[in-house]
Amino acid sequence: xxxxxSAADFYYLLPEILLTAGALLVxxxxxxxxxxxSAVFGVTLGTLxxxxxxxxxxxxxxxxxxxxxxxxxxFAAFFKVLFLLSAGITVxxxxxxxxxxxxxxxxxxxxxxxxxxxxxxxxxxxxxxxxFIGLETMAISFYILTGFLKPSRRSNEAAVKYFLLGAFxxxxxxxxxxxxxxxxxxxxxxxxxxxxxxxxRTLLLSLALILLGAGMGFKIAAVPxxxxxxxxYEGAPTPVTAFLSVGSKAASFAxxxxxxxxxxxxxxxxxxxxxxxxxxxxxxxxxxAAITQSNxxxxxxxxxIAHAGYLLIGVVAASDRGVTSxxxxxxxxxxxxxxxxxxxxxxxxxxxxxxxxxxxxGLYFRQPAAAIAMLIxxxxxxxxxxxAGFMGKFWLFxxxxxxxxxxxxxxxxxxxxxxxxxxIRVVVFMWLKEETLGSAITIRPAIAVALVIAVAGSLLFGVxxxxxxxxxxxxxxxxxxxxxAAVLLQP
Amino acid sequence: MLEITPLHYSLLSAxxxxxxxxxxxxxxNVIIIFMSIELILNAVNINLVALSDQLQDLAGQVFVVxxxxxxxxxxxxxLGIIIAFYRNKETVNIDEIQIMRW
Numbered sequence: 039x040x041x042x043x044s045a046a047d048f049y050y051l052l053p054e055i056l057l058t059a060g061a062l063l064v065x066x067x068x069x070x071x072x073x074x075x076s077a078v079f080g081v082t083l084g085t086l087x088x089x090x091x092x093x094x095x096x097x098x099x100x101x102x103x104x105x106x107x108x109x110x111x112x113f114a115a116f117f118k119v120l121f122l123l124s125a126g127i128t129v130x131x132x133x134x135x136x137x138x139x140x141x142x143x144x145x146x147x148x149x150x151x152x153x154x155x156x157x158x159x160x161x162x163x164x165x166x167x168x169x170f171i172g173l174e175t176m177a178i179s180f181y182i183l184t185g186f187l188k189p190s191r192r193s194n195e196a197a198v199k200y201f202l203l204g205a206f207x208x209x210x211x212x213x214x215x216x217x218x219x220x221x222x223x224x225x226x227x228x229x230x231x232x233x234x235x236x237x238x239r240t241l242l243l244s245l246a247l248i249l250l251g252a253g254m255g256f257k258i259a260a261v262p263x264x265x266x267x268x269x270x271y272e273g274a275p276t277p278v279t280a281f282l283s284v285g286s287k288a289a290s291f292a293x294x295x296x297x298x299x300x301x302x303x304x305x306x307x308x309x310x311x312x313x314x315x316x317x318x319x320x321x322x323x324x325x326x327a328a329i330t331q332s333n334x335x336x337x338x339x340x341x342x343i344a345h346a347g348y349l350l351i352g353v354v355a356a357s358d359r360g361v362t363s364x365x366x367x368x369x370x371x372x373x374x375x376x377x378x379x380x381x382x383x384x385x386x387x388x389x390x391x392x393x394x395x396x397x398x399x400g401l402y403f404r405q406p407a408a409a410i411a412m413l414i415x416x417x418x419x420x421x422x423x424x425x426a427g428f429m430g431k432f433w434l435f436x437x438x439x440x441x442x443x444x445x446x447x448x449x450x451x452x453x454x455x456x457x458x459x460x461x462i463r464v465v466v467f468m469w470l471k472e473e474t475l476g477s478a479i480t481i482r483p484a485i486a487v488a489l490v491i492a493v494a495g496s497l498l499f500g501v502x503x504x505x506x507x508x509x510x511x512x513x514x515x516x517x518x519x520x521x522x523a524a525v526l527l528q529p
Numbered sequence: 530m531l532e533i534t535p536l537h538y539s540l541l542s543a544x545x546x547x548x549x550x551x552x553x554x555x556x557x558n559v560i561i562i563f564m565s566i567e568l569i570l571n572a573v574n575i576n577l578v579a580l581s582d583q584l585q586d587l588a589g590q591v592f593v594v595x596x597x598x599x600x601x602x603x604x605x606x607x608l609g610i611i612i613a614f615y616r617n618k619e620t621v622n623i624d625e626i627q628i629m630r631w
Contacts, residue, residue: 194614209569220580
């Protein structure tokens with residue numbers, strides 16, 4: 039491994055450097071400027087946009103930097119744009135929410151940017167150390183964000199639960215990593231793949247794989263490692279929940295794909311079985327538990343667990359098509375999930391918490407536009423044809439069938455049907471219940487922008503998905519650079 | 530006279546890891562659970578250093594430095610969260626952390 043850093047390393051790190059500088063600038067602006075709230079939001083969105091431009095400028099590259107610690111490739115760029123967009127939408131929906139909660143925006147935006155920074159390193163890390171540092175940068179920011187409403191008991195409780203289980207899962211993950219280091223003698227994913235090629239599976243390797251799988255299972259909230267998710271999603275501030283369910287999940291999947299496909303293709307038969315079981319249980323438990331919920335944030339938490347199950351189908355398929363469909367689905371999921379949470383943020387008013395199902399009743403008669411947007415998000419989450427959710431699921435299931443996992447696809451389709459029940463129930467409340475609660479609901483400009491982006495994404499990629507699919511395909515081809523294609527395509 | 534080899538350190542690390550996991554699962558005090566988690570992280574550190582010695586490779590020791598740094602950051606944040614929780618609820622027993630269930 040060549041030692042030392044060169045100027046090129048810093049050049050290719052420009053997106054991350056811009057994000058860090060912007061995050062620090064937010065803290066300064068928060069203290070120095072008058073009218074600080076709008077200045078803080080402006081600087082935050084500007085930073086995200088600037089970083090996004092820098093990411094797009096490097097999108098066509100396929101290279102490794104910093105002595106083989108980070109990759110600048112299409113796969114990383116694809117995910118980085120996703121993280122930046124979801125952070126942007128989250129900040130937009132936070133504007134009115136923070137005002138109602140009476141929370142200062144400076145530190146909040148700083149932490150959102152730090153979490154985004156961590157995610158970007160998770161997507162581009164190709165060494166166990168960088169992946170772990172990225173994961174923790176994200177996780178520690180989220181621990182604080184979850185408990186951001188200090189006077190709220192629910193927020194405190196969510197933060198304690200998230201922190202304890204997050205730190206515990208980190209311990210499992212790290213022990214798994216240390217075992218992989220012991221077996222292979224290197225921390226670089228390419229080195230691990232090389233050392234494991236052709237070796238027999240030993241007990242130690244199985245143990246390492248199980249610990250690693252459990253640690254990642256916590257992060258993507260797969261059953262049976264999902265216990266924290268409903269409580270944390272319910273207790274955290276609504277925009278944080280949104281970012282947690284989209285950004286954190288997408289980053290964890292990026293990291294999982296990197297580790298499994300770049301580091302452990304030699305153990306594919308083993309982790310396919312492991313994640314097959316995880317996917318089937320996750321989908322089923324998530325959907326069945328969601329049916330009984332009366333709190334929408336909690337319901338969306340279980341729905342997000344179920345979606346982790348659908349996404350794991352793509353991991354099990356482990357083909358080019360599987361990886362591509364995961365990437366497509368995460369984009370689609372970004373729009374529909376953030377959109378639904380933007381509606382919930384809008385419902386938060388001085389006199390209404392706005393996260394119970396009954397708070398949505400009669401929404402159509404008070405704010406028809408918001409109700410129609412929510413209808414689109416629910417249909418998309420359920421996977422009804424003209425929406426993006428359908429295309430995403432279609433590709434995931436077809437990837438499973440292509441790789442020969444017919445039963446997994448069947449379980450996925452059955453679960454998709456079950457999920458319709460609780461998504462449609464939200465629609466029933468908005469249209470058929472007439473009683474209305476609390477003060478008037480206003481769509482503030484920031485929320486309106488977030489909703490327009492989310493609705494546009496949910497519909498556009500349902501009608502014309504080819505753009506997204508092409509992008510994902512060319513990005514996922516770069517992931518396989520160090521993986522022999524023959525290994526990738528075997529069922 | 531028994532010679533202490535890296536394997537012995539790995540066994541010590543495995544024992545510490547098990548103690549930590551069991552501590553997380555059976556103890557009810559948030560602080561003690563947190564200490565058990567620190568035990569797990571230190572088990573990882575011992576394992577990495579032992580393996581690094583065995584493999585004669587520096588990456589393991591670099592990894593340890595990062596794990597220590599992250600564990601410190603996590604302790605700072607975690608204790609802050611626990612104090613915020615304690616101010617509202619006056620308890621650190623996880624059986625009483627139950628506003629949200631199912």
